[in-house]
Amino acid sequence: xxxxxxxxxxxxxxxxxxxxxxxxxxxxxxxxxxxxxxxxxxxxxxxxxxxxxxxxxxxxxxxxxxxxxxxxxxxxxxxxxxxxxxxxxxxxxxxxxxxxxxxxxxxxxxxxxx
Amino acid sequence: xxxxxxxxxxxxxxxxxxxxxxxxxxxxxxxxxxxxxxxxxxxxxxxxxxxxxxxxxxxxxxxxxxxxxxxxxxxxxxxxxxxxxxxxxxxxxxxxxxxxxxxxxxxxxxxx
Numbered sequence: 001x002x003x004x005x006x007x008x009x010x011x012x013x014x015x016x017x018x019x020x021x022x023x024x025x026x027x028x029x030x031x032x033x034x035x036x037x038x039x040x041x042x043x044x045x046x047x048x049x050x051x052x053x054x055x056x057x058x059x060x061x062x063x064x065x066x067x068x069x070x071x072x073x074x075x076x077x078x079x080x081x082x083x084x085x086x087x088x089x090x091x092x093x094x095x096x097x098x099x100x101x102x103x104x105x106x107x108x109x110x111x112x113x114x
Numbered sequence: 115x116x117x118x119x120x121x122x123x124x125x126x127x128x129x130x131x132x133x134x135x136x137x138x139x140x141x142x143x144x145x146x147x148x149x150x151x152x153x154x155x156x157x158x159x160x161x162x163x164x165x166x167x168x169x170x171x172x173x174x175x176x177x178x179x180x181x182x183x184x185x186x187x188x189x190x191x192x193x194x195x196x197x198x199x200x201x202x203x204x205x206x207x208x209x210x211x212x213x214x215x216x217x218x219x220x221x222x223x224x225x226x
Binding site for chain 2: 004106
């Protein structure tokens with residue numbers, strides 16, 4: 001069964017450094033998402049992406065964040081200058097048909113900012 | 115503002131009993147509501163969804179009820195099994211904007 005994959009599973013970085021979190025969505029899906037989950041808290045929407053552009057973003061997704069689909073398979077989330085409060089689990093998701101339809105989540109990347 | 119929340123943070127049930135997990139939402143502009151299950155160390159997994167023009171939808175062992183009058187959503191799990199132990203999130207989907215807002219989550223413990 002196809003699944004969303006994410007790398008790395010755990011990323012440790014120093015405050016102020018740039019990080020890139022990588023995702024490979026399910027191959028025939030067209031809609032892509034990033035979420036984050038601070039330990040013990042709810043899942044928070046960051047951004048949705050369709051047709052090579054951002055469809056929707058939350059207030060969390062400020063100028064320090066960017067997303068890219070550099071080729072036909074990868075979907076990346078970049079944080080330009082990490083802060084301590086960026087420490088969280090970051091989930092990528094994809095959907096074949098867009099908003100309102102089932103999203104398939106990856107296993108997540110745990111980001112630790114020290 | 116947007117807000118999707120839960121009445122109970124934890125729920126403990128006996129194996130074989132039925133479970134009911136509740137969710138309140140505040141924004142009636144969404145078109146879909148979804149229940150997700152999250153097991154430890156994993157990403158959320160879709161369970162069932164319901165359109166805002168429906169009040170009930172059934173799946174395999176699960177039923178979602180939507181009461182738009184009081185902005186309340188519930189997930190019923192029949193014959194709860196140990197494998198159902200997880201955190202359950204309700205989520206509200208804005209179809210126009212591809213945005214999903216998750217609730218706070220309820221942890222379900224199933225006692226054998």
